[in-house]
Amino acid sequence: MKRALVGDIGGTNARFALWENNRMHSVQVFATADYTSPEQAIGAYLQAQGLSKGDLGAVCLAVAGPVSGDEFRFTNNHWRLSRQAFCKALQIERLLLINDFTAMALGMTRLQPDERRTVCAGEPETGRPAVVIGPGTGLGVGTLLGLEDGRWMALPGEGGHVDLPVGSAREAQIREQIASETGHVSAETVLSGGGLLRLYQAICALDGQPATLQSPAAITDAALAGEPLALAVIEQFCRFLGRVAGNNVLTLGGRGGVYIVGGIIPRFAELFLRSGFADSFAEKGCMSGYFKNVPVWLVTAEFSGLLGAGVALQQAG
Structure with missing residues (x-):
């Protein structure tokens, strides 16, 4: 062959x-x-x-x-x-x-134990879908479902292009600031490489700060160095990602767990693990209890x- x-x-x-x-x-x-x-x-x-x-x-x-x-x-x-x-x-x-x-x-079915880090502890429910979501050049969203014969089904979709969810007055202001520049604001508009820069520029505009950083890498480096404004941008990025991931879990019944993939989050993994992602992920009012024991992993496999x-x-x- x-x-x-x-x-x-x-x-x-x-x-x-x-x-x-x-x-x-x-x-x-x-x-x-x-x-x-x-x-x-x-x-x-x-x-x-x-x-x-x-x-x-x-x-x-x-x-x-x-x-x-x-x-x-x-x-x-x-x-x-x-x-x-x-x-x-x-x-x-x-x-x-x-x-x-x-x-x-489908690649999640070949992960080794040392190729993922726990973000939210829990146990995946057998037979329930898992959500795979990852900011990179764009925002990808996929669904993984185990079949009875031992095979796997991956459901394609364009979930990165859903509307950006907001959960506070501050986030509404950020969304409106971005909308004034882009028109429609999808999740990918913010949760991507270009989106990180867009988010930084919006927060600078709202706070009356000069937007001196010119690339996603520069924002990440500044945050890792402890620069307060860049840290605030990374924190907001993680919170938006938590909202989008949580929405997908509710929509799909995704109690098989959530895999965070893509090239962006691993660059600031420790900041991500300490961020408000987990709070935003499960902040769903009367349905917040649904997220108890739903595991979330940060995938480090290349x-x-x-x-x-x-x-x-x-x-x-």
């Missing part, structure tokens, strides 16, 4: 690996800005691995955005993909395209999306 390739393509980076005997190896990361198409990036990966077109039997790509039809247009980068043209260009027999958070959700793409290939047979 020919080896397969798995890929996890986000707005900023594309990660590729080989999948053989239901295991992943030879991971490499490519900047999407450096390549005109996924075919070109995969060609560079194959060359680096000493492989040629036609050496792959199948490819599974986890992609950011809704998947349907022959052509896929990536949500947060300039790439496009035609299934037919892709298979012809790389001489592959089968291409499986799945939503990136479908892959991320390539969960790639692993999930492999699981998708494995389950597809």
